[in-house]
Amino acid sequence: MDLEAVRTFVAVADAGRFQDAAAGLSVTQQAVSKRIAALERDLAVRLFTRTPRGARLTIDGQAFLPHARELLRVAERADASVRPGRRALRVDVVNRRIVTAGLLQDFYRTRPGLELDVVTLDADVEGAVAAVEAGTIDATFHAVPPRHHLPEVIRTARVIEERHELLTGPRHPLAGARAVTPGQLAGHRIWMPGLDARGEVADYYEEFAAVFGLTIDVVGPVFGNEALLAEIADSADLATLVGEGSRYLWPDRYDLRRIPVRDPAPLYPMSLIWRADNPHPVLPELRGHLLSARRDRPGADVWLPAWGHRAVGS
Template sequence: MDLDTVRTFVAAADAGQFQQAAAELAVTQQAVSKRIAALERGLGVRLFTRTPRGAELTIDGQAFLPHARELLRVAERAVASVRGGGRPLRVDVIASRIASSGLMRGFHRAHPEVDLDVVMLFDVGTAVDAVRSGAIDASFRAVAVPGRPLPEDIESVRVLDEPLELLVGPAHALAGAWSVTVAELAGHRIWMPGIVPGTEWAAYYGDLAAEFGLTIEATGPNFGSDALLDTIADTPALATFVGERTLPRLPPGDAPDAAGPAGHGLRRIPVTDPTPVYPHSLLWHRDNPHPALATLRAHLAAAPGGHGGAGTWVPGWVLPRRTH
């Protein structure tokens, strides 16, 4: 149903004259008459009766009037939901326990006035398509993966380079180390279930393994982080990588930095020479009008980003990065 004809009908009903309705709508009286006639044809009824005093509603017109007003109210609410920040800012963070989720929690604490909707999409292709279609406003990802450059209408900025640390159980050969070089990890089994081919994290860890001769295994089902921590704690031959901001830390005591559930005896060990960093980037469509998107970008720009530099490593496909 054409909302202009409905709006014209309501204006004419309230004014009681087509001429006055035309003045209120800034159109000609002929245009009002044509719109009313079109609405009557579509409904198959007469809505007005012409009288010496102007135009009076018929019984059908009286019945239609409250519904017409509701149609206009619904239309106004629909427009308000997507205009001027009326809808929540939708941001993809991949998973709930990684650094990008922590960044969004920090944003929410700093800007509680922003209505926020956090989603978790699986891979970079799905996320980019959602950003381009407007289904989400922004996504935290590695900038790209090999052979899949970002579309020209997608902007990106690296907001956090998160150092990787080695997580081991109390009986692991490296459990007493205060730091470990990448070269010293060669020959150790690093277990990371959940790495899926074609994802940006699969590309990242594949390049890390190839660059430094590491053994990174993704065998077996992924039962989640709790099961992973249990296995690492109980298996002296296994280690895993975690982001510096991924797990809670426990007081280190007389051992390297402790992490994870109390009683597991897990140790997180800094990796050096070089330090692998995972590049968390924010992606958004250059024409996205949501006002809170600018607020999010400004917040991330002001937050400590730990950007990698000398002594750090990222895959070659991450650089150069396109920034806005």
């Protein structure tokens, strides 16, 4: 069905005169008449009766009018769903509990009217980059080792260097510490069930464990974060690592402790990833916000994986 003809029909119905509808649509009265005639042929009914006072809807015209309005509303929504600046910005935050989700929420607070679609893809950096390249999402957050080949159209910017905290229960030997060093974690069981055996996260923790002589235990079924927190709260030897900006809630009776890891402070580097030719006008604003929010601490003793010291091009 010709949407311009439908739009013209609604304009005539609202104005009551072909001439007034033509003026409102910035077309000639002859064009209005032709569109209405074509629509009537398509529907095989008369929509208007011409009178000395203008155009009056027939019974069929009255029946068609609410559907015509709905057709135009649907067309407007369809247009807005894909038009840059009008459709929602779709961003993969990887996990809603980690720092990426918090930073995106902070950005949203600066733009409360922004249409934002927050998703979590079950993908490593390769899968996430493929989703950005395909246009499934506008942007994602991942660590991007320099050896990783990126399609020519993909751009990245380092926006996060996430510090670690040790999460323990009240009976753990390190529970009373105000801070711990990576070396102090040696000999303690760092439990991270479900940690991928491959991908950029696995590469990071493999190097981290090798450099500081840690034992990271990935064995065990994954029953979810709530079950993990309950196990750690009840254990005298289990602990895990969480990001400084990650968000977890637990009952007060767990008495869990979040202890900063320092001297050096391990940093997990993450980049924003997007297509260079993505025209969505909010993307540059998001990049600017994330770069301005990045906290550099001059002189701090930090540790990055070997590949983390090399800047990723933006």
